[in-house]
Amino acid sequence: MTAVQKAEGRRAAVLGSPIAHSLSPVLHRAAYEALGLTGWTYDRFEVDEAALPGFLGDLPEGDWAGLSLTMPLKRAVIPLLDEISETAASVEAVNTVIFTEDGRRIGDNTDIPGILAALRERGVEKVERAAVLGAGATASSALAALSRICTGRITAYVRSEARAAEMRQWGERLAVDVATADWADAARAFSAPLVIATTPAGTTDALAASVPDLPGTLFDVLYEPWPTRLAAAWSAQGGNVVSGLDLLVHQAVLQVERMTGRAPAPLAAMRAAGEQALGT
Known part of the structure; x- marks a missing residue:
């Protein structure tokens, strides 16, 4: 006991x-x-x-x-x-x-193993590439989780060079290959087999129109409001969606x-x- x-x-x-x-x-x-x-x-x-x-x-x-x-x-x-x-x-x-x-x-x-468990439940155990939308504490946890399942490059889409430098530093610390790109190009993230959105509510709404046919997996860490516009568009195009409630x-x-x-x-x-x- x-x-x-x-x-x-x-x-x-x-x-x-x-x-x-x-x-x-x-x-x-x-x-x-x-x-x-x-x-x-x-x-x-x-x-x-x-x-x-x-x-x-x-x-x-x-x-x-x-x-x-x-x-x-x-x-x-x-x-x-x-x-x-x-x-x-x-x-x-x-x-x-x-x-x-x-x-x-x-x-x-428990956020890091929680991310991995939520992905595993949706059938995602290994990916060859991944993208992270945003920076900050949740994004660093996402990088830590990806360090265990992503075999190739992770691209982080951020709004400032300061945030970009922070994400590259986390990549070095976690021994993962992290590239950074400007938020203006965030729609390019959708070619990756796994996209993790770590941004506040409403931030990714404008990207919903750019979701391609048959996208991979979107892990949107928000749970309210749900679905986000991006998650709804992703599902409509036949993509796999993991929600913030799954993580929580x-x-x-x-x-x-x-x-x-x-x-x-x-x-x-x-x-x-x-x-x-x-x-x-």
Whole structure:
């Protein structure tokens, strides 16, 4: 029996700013219900970078199993932890904190294996080329995932030379072949067998008209609104689409397993709860 299973009930939550939109409580609570963990609770808290040290310091020892973290906390939390996994260290981003029985705070990243699991579920296990739309924390996680399944070049389409330099640096760090191109040429990405869109809502709308016949796979990390204009156009042209909800559910499955010590987590129940919450 793991340390987290010894307690009758434990607490967990998602932190970030803004946080009101987060689906994490819906997914984790559905998991607890399916697993019969009646004493477990999962909440959301509005916490920014300045408030994070105080929030962690005030948590009662022994009550908490773990935390999910969203922006802007994924990098801010690292100095406050006792240890982080190799996966989290590879992109300098932690989205999961586990509290051990002896009071240690362990940081992990379930976004990267979540991306891989979501792709695998849709039949994508290896690709010869890939494209990433956008830069930033999600894009770096996408590069880390692609480093495990892409055998050739990855092209990142970005809006500035600063972002381009950042993506090339991540490529060097992750030992992947990353080229960069201007966002004005983003429609060229669609010739790749796998395209991962990591940009905010509305950013790729203008590209929907450029989707070719029979495109490959689009992984659009957004889940609301869904489908995005790009995802809808991709499906209409016969392409394979992986959604942001797929990613959210798969990374949450890993969080639930690590926080509760119970595996496998109930993927189907968690996805159904997410779809119901989104009205899809």
